[in-house]
Amino acid sequence: MKLHTQNNFTAELPADTSEINVPRQVEGACFSFVEPKKPTNPSLIHASVEVANSLGLSEEDILSEDFLNTFSGNTVYPETKPYALAYAGHQFGNWAGQLGDGRAINLTEVVHNDKLSTLQLKGAGPTPYSRTADGFAVLRSSIREHLCAEAMHYLGVPTTRSLSLMLSGDEVLRDILYNGNPAYEKGAIVCRVAPSFIRFGNFELFSSRKDHATLQLLTDYTIKHHFPEIKSEGVDKYLDFFQTVAQTTLEMIVHWQRVGFVHGVMNTDNMSIHGITIDYGPYGWLEDYDPNWTPNTTDRQYKRYRFGNQPDIALWNLYQLANALYPLINDAKPLETILNAFGADYQKEYLNMMRNKLGLKISKDEDAILIESLTELLQLIETDMTIFFRNLSSVKKEDSTEIALDTIKEAFYNEKDLNESILGKWYTWLEHYSDRINEESLNDVERKEQMNAINPKYVLRNYMAQLCIDAADKGDYSLLNELFELLKKPYDEQPDSQKWFAKRPDWARDKVGCSMLSCSS
Incomplete structure (x- = not known):
């Protein structure tokens, strides 16, 4: 097994001066060197051939001892030195201070076909940032991460990827519902792949400590290696960087709303600087269309990270990143200009996305009302989001409202809830929808094909x-x-x-x- 590795992050940025692997505050460093804990009896459960190929590895490599040992943390790949990132963050809106990679260890950077990837093991043991945790992960959550990262990629949603899923051969104690009933579960390790695992919280850490020298080093490094299209200098460079992050974050959120994905833990330390979905914890897809739904038990009371609030949280998190980058810019106005544009830009992109979900190519002013009335209608009784939009593509231009309703009714969880009032509202909306698709030049077959290309039939429920x-x-x-x-x-x-x-x-x-x-x- 041959990987073309490089170690830019650890070569160009300041390291923790101590290599003692105990939970502690780490000052003036972007990372700490730390080796994975050797698993007792590692075994490969599953690997993504496509991700392996993107790193220059073959199917034969996947079945090798080297693959098993490297991506279980059993051995360190030659000429690499694993490390954990230092970062801070806001968790559920509250400043949490230093956080860092508590159960993630970066192995190395890999270059293949001029593409840079960082390989990271999740669940491979403790780091100086583990706080009170053990640094391990269980099979339950590791399966969810491995499947979801790849599912999101194929849905066309920007995301980290997952190379492999392994059992460690060890047992891990977990209290699944935090209700005082811990139990032992099978330990597991996922190898995650991304351009880097740099987060909003990496910048927050140094800004909060007024360590502006390290903040600038990290920002310059990030732009140099991950945003080479930014050619400006000085303050403009940092503003262009922030603008790019704001835009890619916006695009990611639009994709989440398109497929009905709820992240569940949109803390600033879970926001990638690349605008990709990262850290698959208590996520979920909307079953019935409910903007107030969150899959996270910790968020049950306030529902901060509910589906309908994700765009606002993305903006809130960008405000925290703007505050972190401010010492490099020393002028609030250009940052505020970017932030103030986010809401309007999001609404425009969201409207376009929803038009596409409805098969509407011609832009009309009344579309916003059609879309808003639909999202209100979907909430009147339990209606499956994925099934509704997928079946809507089968509605034909000449269909009566009764036939159209029959086409989509599979999405209703209980048809008996369709009382006369709700039925009347559905007939009214379907009549307006029929008028709109009859204004379109696409025929029924073409519209169905285009709608089915962005409305998935299968999601990881x-x-x-x-x-x-x-x-x-x-x-x-x-x-x-x-x-x-x-x-x-x-x-x-x-x-x-x-x-x-x-x-x-x-x-x-x-x-x-x-x-x-x-x-x-």
Whole structure:
């Protein structure tokens, strides 16, 4: 197994002067050197061939001892020195101070086909940033991360990738619901892949400590290696950097809203500087369309990270990044200009995205009303978001409102809830929708094809992930393999997999792991 490695991050940025691996405050450093803890009996459960190929590895490499040892943390790859990042962050709106990679260890950077990737093990043991945690991860959360990262990629959502999923052979103690009932679970390790794992919180750490020299070093490094298109100098360079991060973050959120994804923990330390989805914890996809839904038990009371609030939280987090970068700019006005534009820019992109979901190519002023009335209508009774938008593509221009309703009614969880008042509102909306698609030049076949290209048929519903976890706990990985292959083609019909194009079953409504999840991993 041959990787073309480089170590720019550790070569160009200041390191922790101590290599003692105990939880502590780390000053004046962007990272700490730390080696993964050797697992007792590592074994490979699953690997992504596509991700391996992107790193210059073959299927043969995946089956090698070197692969097993390197990506389980059993051995350190030659001429590399693993490390954990130092960062801070706001958690649930509150300043948390130093956080850092508590259960993640960066192995190295890899270059293949002129593309730079950073490889990181999640769950490979403690670091100086582990605080009161043990640095390990369990099979349950590791399956969810491995499947979801790849599912998001194939959905076209910017994301970290997942190379491999391994069992450590060790048991890890976890209190899954934080209710005083800890139990031992199988330990697991995921190898995550991204351009880098630099977050908003990396900049917040040094700004909060008034360590402006390290803040500038980190920002210059990030621009040099990850934003080479920025050619400006001085203050303009930092403003262009912030503008780029704001734009890519906005685009990521639009994609989340498009597919009904809820991150669940949008803390600033979970926001990638690359505008990619990072840190798959208590995430979920909307089953019934409910803007107030959050999958996170920790967020149950205030619902800060609910589906409908994700754009506002993204902006709030960008304000914190702007505050962190301010010492390099020393002028609030240009930062405020970028931040003030975010809301209007988001609304414009959201409107365009929703037009596309509805199969509308011609832009009309009344579309905003059509879309707003639809999102209100979807909430009147439980309506499955994924099934609704997918089936809407089958509505034809000449269909009556009754036929159109029959086409989408599969999305309703309980048709008996369709009282006369709600039925009347649906008929009214479908009549307006019919008028709009009849103004379009696309025929029914063309519109269906375009709508199905952005409205997925298959998403990783929480109950699907839980079925996979339950089977894997018993050593059966067949469902893991099945779902992985299914989710590689989420927009295809895949008639043999029709059973997964279904509403959440009743048994999953309140089951742990299917409706709400904790940050426990």
